[in-house]
Amino acid sequence: MRFFVILFILFSLTSVYGKTIVFLxxxxxxxxxxxxxxxxxxxxxxxxxxxxxxxxxxxxxxSGATSASGPKKIKWYLKSRPDVLVLALGAxxxxxxxxxxxxxKNLSLVIDMAIEARVKVLLIGMKMPxxxxxxxxxxxxxxxxxxxxxxxxxxxxxxxxxxxxRPEMNLTDGIHPNPAGHKVMAKTVLKKLVPLL
Numbered sequence: 499m500r501f502f503v504i505l506f507i508l509f510s511l512t513s514v515y516g517k518t519i520v521f522l523x524x525x526x527x528x529x530x531x532x533x534x535x536x537x538x539x540x541x542x543x544x545x546x547x548x549x550x551x552x553x554x555x556x557x558x559x560x561s562g563a564t565s566a567s568g569p570k571k572i573k574w575y576l577k578s579r580p581d582v583l584v585l586a587l588g589a590x591x592x593x594x595x596x597x598x599x600x601x602x603k604n605l606s607l608v609i610d611m612a613i614e615a616r617v618k619v620l621l622i623g624m625k626m627p628x629x630x631x632x633x634x635x636x637x638x639x640x641x642x643x644x645x646x647x648x649x650x651x652x653x654x655x656x657x658x659x660x661x662x663x664r665p666e667m668n669l670t671d672g673i674h675p676n677p678a679g680h681k682v683m684a685k686t687v688l689k690k691l692v693p694l695l
Contacts, residue, residue, distance in 0.1 A: 516552030517695050519543075520575045522568065522608070523586030523622070526657060526683075527559025530674040539584075541684035542691065551695060556580070564590045565604035572608045576615050582694050583612045584687065586622035586657060592630070592638045602641055609649050618694045621646050622687070623655045625662070652690045659686050 521539040529537025543555035565587045591601040623642035626635045646653035661667040667679035
């Protein structure tokens with residue numbers, strides 16, 4: 499009897515929303531120092547609903563998160579039975595100069611787990627600041643292209659396209675986008691996300 503009750507609850511939860519999208523990322527996804535509704539995942543949810551699309555967005559962004567946290571987190575969020583995973587981890591790996599092979603290993607594991615659960619994956623790429631040196635910057639950027647090719651994923655090459663390095667789009671720390679920046683990020687991600695829905 500208990501099994502059927504649990505089954506009914508799960509069915510009810512999944513039938514309320516047509517599609518569930520999990521955004522797994524760091525402070526850029528969380529919306530550092532912004533209200534929840536100002537972060538780009540919420541803006542995307544609102545835009546999709548305006549298009550009459552039945553969606554639920556789960557913002558799993560966490561400040562300071564690296565790719566190492568990805569496998570454990572995705573295991574938990576897969577319980578929500580998402581349809582799409584927007585994977586936006588790796589920026590903090592790069593900023594900390596962590597091993598690119600470890601970053602690749604961690605992201606690959608997350609992607610494998612999602613694919614095994616029949617969840618579509620949208621991979622979000624990132625670039626490093628100029629002061630990190632050309633070899634590392636190029637290798638870091640190519641890492642996302644490599645993963646997208648390996649797993650045949652849709653890729654947003656650079657989450658901060660049109661935002662990074664522009665003071666009017668960022669908070670005073672010059673690193674985290676302000677509300678205007680998040681609006682641009684939402685548009686950038688939406689272009690690749692909509693076809694997956």
